Amino acid sequence: MPDDDRRAWETVLAHIETDLLEGRLRPGDRLPGERALAVELGVGRSSVREAIRVLEVLGLIRTATGSGPSAGAIIVALPGGGMSALMRLQMAARGFPVADVVKTRLVLEASVVTELAGAPNRPDLAGSEALLRAMESRELTEAEFLALDAQFHVSLAEASGNQVVTAMMAGLRSAIEGYARAGVPGLVSWPATSARLMLEHRAILAAVASTDAEAARLAVQSHISGYYAETHLT
Amino acid sequence: MPDDDRRAWETVLAHIETDLLEGRLRPGDRLPGERALAVELGVGRSSVREAIRVLEVLGLIRTATGSGPSAGAIIVALPGGGMSALMRLQMAARGFPVADVVKTRLVLEASVVTELAGAPNRPDLAGSEALLRAMESRELTEAEFLALDAQFHVSLAEASGNQVVTAMMAGLRSAIEGYARAGVPGLVSWPATSARLMLEHRAILAAVASTDAEAARLAVQSHISGYYAETHLT
DNA sequence: CTCACTGGTGTGGTCTGACCACAGTACATG
């Protein structure tokens, strides 16, 4: 076996990936128990656990204790799961400059709203609507407001149906929240800014609803870069 | 301590993330040893190892055995590291449809070449050039050719300087290679297709070099969607 | 007969202790 040149947990990961690729494991299935997997692959249980942990953080599986059909490690493959942790930690380690995050948002979100506006079937924007109402109806702290704001942008990506873009936006979300919150002290007036943000959100939705792709694109781009410019973040 | 409601490895991860955010840890630094970290946080060494493993797969650290300054867990924060593993496994678990990957490529790469063409300083495309030469100079298998092809597209993102987009493209790379290779049997003629692909690559670079952003955008989009259409992949 | 309880069983979660291979370093030795 060529397993000896890899680290033990890598052989476990590779084995599971192979099972996934060849259809022996599909979403909804349960992984063998940690002890069984360890015996099967000839490694220690701790090595199996390290691989399991990686899969869990990457959003591929969900683990639960106890017994019965819902216990154990279940393949879920939820798209945004791992991307979120990844972006969050990369930002923490200064791997990703804020300016690049903003630029990437501009590109991704412009494409999202363009597609939404041009969609043949009216996309379901109920989730996005609900978030806007939540932002408008209550007195929120800045952090709460910005959290909903970021979630609104992710919800647009979800509505577009593109799972890759959705995962990327979900990953970007915490990074977005982070810089948005860091920029609040640089604002002239938070009440004024938040009021403007809410109007801009409405404008974006309205443009999408009226299938005006170009207006939607411009609205979302000025929304994003406007706030970024206003916060004077480096 | 509120650590008790989380799993032990999560407290380790959170602790390291906090140190990262507050500047106590920066790229290039070494993490405390696994044993020391375990004692400090009041958890077992195996829990520390699970957190370390996650950080390693996410591309945040690099581990090495032995002793001396280069041993241990060192913070590297290499951008594309984790994204690659993430996309690869998500694709394996059928979390990401091929069509969505293609659409995302269209968006990201169009933005990349547009920015390259419009850059004030002539971007450094030597790496991309070298890849093209490698593709043209030798007799390559289909898999080798497509691997270089995918790498070429990543190199364009690198040249653009946007680290977030670069990481995303690096993550998409293996997914791209995968569907590109899977589509080869559906082609009418591989020699004809590969010849066309090489011409299109040259056209993209030429458009960028002549700072014709619109031409570059169209060239890259037709390049990507053309091949995808030709392979008849679902 | 029905229902509550209670043990059994198998799951992930964690800790401990032990050993290995490795690489740098300090020290003894020529």
Place this chain on the structure above:
DNA sequence: CATGTACTGTGGTCAGACCACACCAGTGAG
């Protein structure tokens, strides 16, 4: 002064032991 060897500390791995948990089957009382 040069060389080599033992030491030390690192990650990598394994084995075994517990725990908490959740389901499930039996068993008891009503």
